[in-house]
Amino acid sequence: MCDTDHNEPASSPQFSRRHAIGLGAAAAAAATVVPGLTGRQAAYAAAEVSPDNYEAPTGLALDSNAKDTALGVIDRTADAITGLNDTIWEYAEPSLAEWNSALAEADFLRRAGFRIQWAVGGLPSTFVATFSNGTGSPVIGFSGEYDALPGVSQKKGSTEHDPLVYDDDPYSPNYGYGHGCGHSALGAAAAGAAVAVANALRRHRLDGTVKFFGSTAEEQLVGKSFDVMKGVYDGCDVFVDWHPGRNTSTGFGSNNALKAIAFNFSGTHGHGGSPLGNKNAQNAVRALTMLTDLIREHHVAPSGRIHHAIRHSAEAPNVHAALAGAWYFVREATPERVAILAQKVSDCAQAAGLAMQMDVHERVVANIWNMLPNKRGAELVHDNMVQIGAPEFTDEDQAYGKGLQAAAGIAQNGFSTGVADLRPPADTFLGGGSTDVSDISWIIPTLSLGTPVSPSGTANHSWLTTGSTVSHAGHTALVVAARYLAAIAVDLFTQPALVAEIKAEHAARTANVQWASLLPADFQPPAIAPPDWFLKRTGQKWPNGQITWPPERIVGHTKWESIGPPIPPGNVQPYE
Structure with missing residues (x-):
């Protein structure tokens, strides 16, 4: 993903999608790989x-x-x-x-x-x-x-x-x-x-x-x-x-390397004018982003990156969202380092869900070397x-x-x-x-x-x-x-x-690495159903038998929050 670009002037080199991308890194066939390097x-x-x-x-x-x-x-x-x-x-x-x-x-x-x-x-x-x-x-x-x-x-x-x-x-x-x-x-x-x-x-x-x-x-x-x-x-x-x-x-x-994760929280619908007992899923997203921002100082190395987009939240101030989510990109120098950093981000999502008492739906949407x-x-x-x-x-x-x-x-x-x-x-x-x-x-x-x-x-x-x-x-x-x-x-x-x-x-x-895709064998990628005219032009059918369709729906069953038994009527006696 080209967040920056590798083609900067020689006096100001930058790493990015394709300069960082990669382009060669060792001697040719006659050269030897440095001992100890995987x-x-x-x-x-x-x-x-x-x-x-x-x-x-x-x-x-x-x-x-x-x-x-x-x-x-x-x-x-x-x-x-x-x-x-x-x-x-x-x-x-x-x-x-x-x-x-x-x-x-x-x-x-x-x-x-x-x-x-x-x-x-x-x-x-x-x-x-x-x-x-x-x-x-x-x-x-x-x-x-x-x-x-x-x-x-x-x-x-x-x-x-x-x-x-x-x-x-x-x-x-x-x-x-x-x-x-x-x-x-x-x-x-x-x-x-x-x-x-x-x-x-x-x-x-x-x-x-x-x-x-x-x-x-x-x-x-x-x-x-x-x-x-x-x-x-x-x-x-x-x-x-x-x-x-x-x-x-x-x-x-x-x-x-990069791992992309979509987090969605299941809250409850409710009226913004009567917030008690509601579980606004937007608040869980806010808690998640706050937590991931706080881990940067101690858990993100110079080669690491954490960034996100809030793809869906509340649509109106007076309608509490029953579903809201954020899409995260977690980057690090190697797949092993990405896995460690991504787990910390996942932990933040679980913590946000726990604090807001909502279900957390986590889906890996990309995972690359x-x-x-x-x-x-x-x-x-x-x-x-x-x-x-x-x-x-x-x-x-x-x-x-x-x-x-x-x-x-x-x-x-x-x-x-x-x-x-x-x-x-x-x-x-x-x-x-x-x-x-x-x-x-x-x-x-x-x-x-x-x-x-x-x-x-x-x-x-x-x-x-x-x-x-x-x-x-x-x-x-x-x-x-x-x-x-x-x-x-x-x-x-x-x-x-x-x-x-x-x-x-x-x-x-590659001699010292047993390479394999970081995606699970049953991985279902995000997909969009093609329009009929495109299927006709390309001779395709949909569903095509290769991608599970329709995708699994996220439907929350979160209960409204109890704030405890009612306060008994009458005057409260002062302490003596």
């Missing part, structure tokens, strides 16, 4: 490379006719790629309900000769698009995301906050959904790269398979981790990922970035970027230029964002990168990124991202020794 620790251990004498290698990215073909396809179809981004941006659909967005991405690939399979793991707005040539080996995977965020709607072109969608509730106004994490660009650039690489395979008669995984609900950290558990990603040799950011970069650090990076893969990514060059922004682009920065009250230096140096991760891991790409990284070597779709210093999950994603500058950066992805994939298809090296590093890094 595979989990090695995922973010800077000890494997000395920052003082590390220099990114060159010569990994090779010129080839196939690469020229792929890059040429992207150049010729740039308008179609940016058009796909703009279409998905306009839809701005929430996690688990990206019906139009998923179809737009799948249709783009289908028209290019890809075979589309819907809901392989069971989630209806996911798909796998496949193109094979020759022997079909190796298999290179691309990542497509398309979910938007609540509350970050923004009109195109404006450098002031101006929501495109505004919910004019007189008591609680809100802004609409928007692509404040740039997933419209993410999916569009990856789809464009996948089509370009398929063209290169076909034209130059190269063996291989391109697989594009359309994934739902990355912002809720649901889609990929569930599909990994279901085996949807099995068979890939290397997975190539990118994320819109604020500079042109890759790296080899890790990110945070930290990123397992690949150093040799990051070096391949960086070499291609340097050879192709950074996005070139116009004076108008930079003026727009500075306008956004002025609105945010930060330094007005526009969009980042140049390619950031490839650097080892910091000695101390201080935490950051999370992503369900991490679960993929433990079964498939995963490469990642970012480009400056939004100007330096701005934040993902904000209206600034929403607007920038459909700007001319955003278009420029996403097309360059597509070029990087395509070039990297062609190198993987044309250099079998490099694929072997990347896979050998991954095998060495």
Whole structure:
């Protein structure tokens, strides 16, 4: 989940979804893992490379006719790629309900000769698009995301906050959904790269398979981790990922593991004017948030994070809520540390329920690993970035970027230029964002990168990124991202020794870990029933037999509170 972004200027490194994401963290096949480090620790251990004498290698990215073909396809179809981004941006659909967005991405690939399979793991707005040539080996995977965020709607072109969608509730106004994490660009650039690489395979008669995984609900950290558990990603040799950011970069650090929990409290209905004996579930939520805030000082390390959203509470002051809840994200450096911190949060929920004398309904909705990076893969990514060059922004682009920065009250230096140096991760891991790409990284070597779709210093999950994603500058950066992805994939298809090296590093890094999904085998993910028109368009049925439907209802049976026997009538005698 991209709470921040990994693409900050080299002078101001930050960890986040994809820089923290991960990108490499050890020597390649020939290197040895530091003794005493488990595979989990090695995922973010800077000890494997000395920052003082590390220099990114060159010569990994090779010129080839196939690469020229792929890059040429992207150049010729740039308008179609940016058009796909703009279409998905306009839809701005929430996690688990990206019906139009998923179809737009799948249709783009289908028209290019890809075979589309819907809901392989069971989630209806996911798909796998496949193109094979020759022997079909190796298999290179691309990542497509398309979910938007609540509350970050923004009109195109404006450098002031101006929501495109505004919910004019007189008591609680809100802004609409928007692509404040740039997933419209993410999916569009990856789809464009996948089509370009398929063209290169076909034209130059190269063996291989391109697989594009359309994934739902990355912002809720649901889609990929569930599909990994279901085996949807099995068979890939290397997975190539990118994320819109604020500079042109890759790296080899890790990110945070995460557990997401929804807590709901069952109270009683009641009148706000007659509160005695009522059990307002809103009060239990308030008690929970107070308790989790109080544990931060003594129980949350620098790498830890606890944050929440109150999704439902009282709807009116004079109607006490019989059901109210909060949704928590708990992050830490490793799954073991997440489990400890998440248990403390669960204990707070139980304590709040006990204090308010209400039932507590707890549901785990996501549980993901930290990123397992690949150093040799990051070096391949960086070499291609340097050879192709950074996005070139116009004076108008930079003026727009500075306008956004002025609105945010930060330094007005526009969009980042140049390619950031490839650097080892910091000695101390201080935490950051999370992503369900991490679960993929433990079964498939995963490469990642970012480009400056939004100007330096701005934040993902904000209206600034929403607007920038459909700007001319955003278009420029996403097309360059597509070029990087395509070039990297062609190198993987044309250099079998490099694929072997990347896979050998991954095998060495996972040798000391018995990896398994953190989700239970019977895990039922959050899901939304698809509309009939979507089922018809995709050839699906609902329920589909893979996800339990309808989901279990939470219906409370809490009793009203007794305040004791009535006070006897008459005057109270004073003490003598």
